Amino acid sequence: MTGKFVWFEGIPFPSLDYSPEILREVQESFLVKDEDVLLLTFPKSGTNWLIETVCLIYSKGDPKWVQSEPIWNRSPWVENKYGYELLKEKEGPRLISSHLPIQLFPKSFFNSKAKMIYLIRNPRDVFVSGYFFWRIAKFVEKPESLEEYFEWFIRGNMPFGSWFDHTRGWMSMRDKENFLILSYEEMKWDMRSAVEKICQFLGKKLEPEELDSVLRNSSFQAMKENNMSNYSLVKGLHLEENGHLLRKGVTGDWKNHFTVAQAEIFDKLFQEKMADLPQELFPWE
Numbered sequence: 452m453t454g455k456f457v458w459f460e461g462i463p464f465p466s467l468d469y470s471p472e473i474l475r476e477v478q479e480s481f482l483v484k485d486e487d488v489l490l491l492t493f494p495k496s497g498t499n500w501l502i503e504t505v506c507l508i509y510s511k512g513d514p515k516w517v518q519s520e521p522i523w524n525r526s527p528w529v530e531n532k533y534g535y536e537l538l539k540e541k542e543g544p545r546l547i548s549s550h551l552p553i554q555l556f557p558k559s560f561f562n563s564k565a566k567m568i569y570l571i572r573n574p575r576d577v578f579v580s581g582y583f584f585w586r587i588a589k590f591v592e593k594p595e596s597l598e599e600y601f602e603w604f605i606r607g608n609m610p611f612g613s614w615f616d617h618t619r620g621w622m623s624m625r626d627k628e629n630f631l632i633l634s635y636e637e638m639k640w641d642m643r644s645a646v647e648k649i650c651q652f653l654g655k656k657l658e659p660e661e662l663d664s665v666l667r668n669s670s671f672q673a674m675k676e677n678n679m680s681n682y683s684l685v686k687g688l689h690l691e692e693n694g695h696l697l698r699k700g701v702t703g704d705w706k707n708h709f710t711v712a713q714a715e716i717f718d719k720l721f722q723e724k725m726a727d728l729p730q731e732l733f734p735w736e
């Protein structure tokens with residue numbers, strides 16, 4: 452992996468609106484406010500699903516907001532120029548998205564009471580989802596084969612760096628009361644309970660019919676049909692014409708793509724890198 456990336460502090464960022472200057476400024480000077488809510492993920496963990504869900508919780512299940520404003524404006528990315536400029540101007544409580552590793556995150560967060568949701572997903576499914584997504588993205592070097600991307604992934608030579616380092620880094624926050632760890636798997640297995648967990652964490656109360664509407668409007672099908680959330684607005688510009696952000700939306704797709712040898716290498720690496728963390732943190736293991 453060599454071209455079409457912006458490198459900062461040893462991490463490759465997409466060549467879309469990211470620069471070392473902005474990344475440094477975000478880290479040093481972006482002011483996180485106590486009332487902000489931060490949505491943090493490694494790419495392809497279900498970021499957009501989480502954003503959609505939290506937006507719907509904020510609108511008490513009313514789909515007007517998610518159907519009228521692009522997802523990247525509702526919860527802008529703090530680390531790219533577009534999102535950073537938008538966030539600096541935003542009044543009141545903000546939703547903020549980020550893929551940044553902990554060591555590059557705005558320093559002000561660590562002295563604030565802002566709440567953060569860290570969404571994790573089985574890295575094997577993150578791998579498969581990423582493989583198909585980066586092949587339709589125009590702003591990163593495309594992996595030529597699954598084998599090549601496997602090498603990138605296990606070495607951490609890929610957009611936003613190593614999944615293992617990212618996850619280990621943020622997991623160090625797990626005992627803080629303003630930090631919630633959620634998994635893509637628990638959202639898939641029991642979305643009602645996952646939404647209730649998010650509401651409890653954010654101090655939001657939904658009536659039963661509002662909760663039903665959150666579930667309906669954040670479903671895979673609803674998001675796939677919502678042009679404000681499915682990235683169809685940037686097709687041709689940033690994504691290939693035939694590309695879909697919402698691809699399959701399932702757990703365990705990795706079993707359709709890994710060879711036995713790759714699965715063994717991955718298991719061994721996961722054990723090596725994550726052994727000292729409580730295994731309950733990883734519901735798919």
Ligand SMILES: Nc1ncnc2c1ncn2[C@@H]1O[C@H](COP(=O)(O)O)[C@@H](OP(=O)(O)O)[C@H]1O
Nearest residue numbers: 495496497498499500580670671697698699700
């Ligand atoms: N409402 C939803 N329900 C389930 N999965 C969803 C979803 N919205 C997005 N996803 C999945 O989340 C992944 C994209 O993650 P991110 O938002 O972090 O880029 C894709 O996974 P797949 O490629 O496995 O289908 C996409 O299909």
Ligand SMILES: CCc1ccc(OS(=O)(=O)O)cc1
Nearest residue numbers: 494495498550682685689690
């Ligand atoms: C606007 C094009 C775009 C940018 C970033 C995306 O997601 S991710 O940051 O790579 O997870 C998707 C589409």
